[in-house]
Amino acid sequence: MSICVAIGVFASPVSGAERSPPGATAESVVALARRLSPELAAAVLDADAALQRVGAAGVQPDPTITLQAWDVNSKGVGQRWIGVEQTFRLWGKTDLEKGVAQADADASRHQSQAMEVDLVARVKTAYAQYSAAQRALELSKSLQQRVDQLLELLRLRYGASSVDQQEVIRSELEAATAAADVARREGDVKSSAARLNALIGRDARAPLAPSKGFPPLRTKLTLSGVQDLARSSNPQLAATHAQVRSATTTKELTDLNYYPDITAGANFVQRQSGENSGMFLLGFKVPLQYEAKDAEQRAASASLGAAQARNDALRIRLDGDVAEAWYRLEAIRKAIKIFEQRQLPPARLSVETARSGFDAGTTNLATLLESERRLRAVELELLALKVEEQSKYADLERLAGGAL
Structure with a gap:
């Protein structure tokens, strides 16, 4: 991706179709993060800069144009030499x-891809936390509503039935606790939204749409399959x-330092008197500094070994x-399966039974509140x-180098 394209992608204005706030789905916030994240933009531009440097590498040095004046005295310039010299880097x-x-x-480029994959994983985890905070707020509000209804019922029954003052006080305390929990959950929603906005690259107070829930995840995954995908697609490994490869090529290049570069040139000699003539030259540097070249070879070998060790590690x-x-x-x-099949149904049945018993007068208030x-x-x-689950799945996608 060139610099102009990168700037266009990351700095383009929001279109009219995107004016509705994101947040309803994980895909909407991931797409926005790819477009707005400044750290991802920096990684893309760094990769583009490295790509542009390829065009500046492996070229012959610029030629040298020389202008010389010889036999300069009171009578003027005796000879003018106009020449060109070129150094040729040979031997590949x-x-x-x-x-x-x-x-x-x-x-x-692979580091930029790794940055993107890591950002997507973090955004998906933050979105799961945002969705969970909203769902927890809904549960707290539902409990608060039930406790408020129960408190109102007890107040109506107080003095006209067997309801005593202690039960009313207990329900009032429970209602206050439920209201405080709702306030705390509302703060959790705002903080999770701020964290998600920061990852996307938006203002922390920017609006987010209500979440539609957790995105669906693949259930049929094999360890060997994900490991094979990670070995072939993980951008950090790439x-x-x-x-x-760079260290190997650098080692090969240092091996050629013993072979000198060649300099060729030609001069046109213009004389005030006499016939013009030409000159030709051919030169090369004598590689006498073997100790320095041996040190360069040893350094390149060590760098290659370190790169291979890092790759293996x-x-x-x-x-x-x-x-x-x-x-x-x-x-x-x-654990989710156990909760859904063995804990959630009995807990719901316990609440229904306690409510029916409380309405019939066979269940006390403490039992009802405990079941709730x-x-x-x-x-x-x-x-x-x-x-x-969403977070660990996002981790697997990050390690695998993309969506599973």
């Missing part, structure tokens, strides 16, 4: 220099491959990171597990 040095620049440009760590994220994702999904709190705790725990 220019091709190797261009190869080094191209490998560096590839590494920079960047280290390019760095190994990243490949091994990548396999381990994929396995760790995959096993955690599998464990979270098992238990249901809400299960729902919030299930919500936290789903956020963690």
Whole structure:
């Protein structure tokens, strides 16, 4: 991507179709982050700068034009020499220099891709937290509404039935706790929205649309499949491959330092008297500084070994990171299944039974409130597990180099 294209992508004005606030889906915020994120824009421009340097590498030096005046005295200039000299880098040095620049440009491009993949993963995690904060607020408001209705009912019954003052006070305390929890959840929604806006590249107070829920995730994943995808598509691993290629080419280039460059030239000699003539020259530097060239070779060999070691280390760590994220994702999904099948239905049934018993006068207030709190705790725990599932899935996508 050229500089002009990059600036156009990251600085283009928002069109009329985009004036509605994002946030309804994860795709909407990811697309906006790709367009507005300043850190991603910087990475793209760095990669473009490295690509432009390829055109400046591997070229012959500029020729030298010389103008000389000889036999200059009181009678004027006796001879004028007009010449040109050109140094030629032979033995394939220019091709190797261009190869080094191209490998560096590839590494920079892969680093830019790694930045984008990492940004997308962070945005998806932040969006999951934003969605969960909204859902938690809905649960808190629902509980507050039920507690307020219960308090109103107890106040109506107080003095006309067996409801005593302690039950009314207990319900009032429960209503205050529910109201405080709603206020805290409203703050969580605002803070998660601010965090998401910052990742996108927008003002922290910019409006976001209500979330439509968590995006669907693939359920049929294999560890070996994700590891193979990571080995072939992870941009950081691709960047280290390019760095190994650059170091290998640099080592080959230092091996050629023992072969000198050639300088050729010609001069046209213009005389005031006599016949004009020409001169030709051919020269080369004698590579006597072997110690310096040997040191350059040793440094290039060490750099190549370091690049290969970093590549091997990243490949091994990548396999381990994929396995760790995959096993955690599998464990979270098992926990979600247990909550959905074995905890949530009994908790809901307990609330329904307690409500019916309270209306019939066979269940006391404490039992009803305890069942309501238990249901809400299960729902919030299930919500936290789903956020963690989204986060671990985003980690797998980041390691794999893109969407699974």
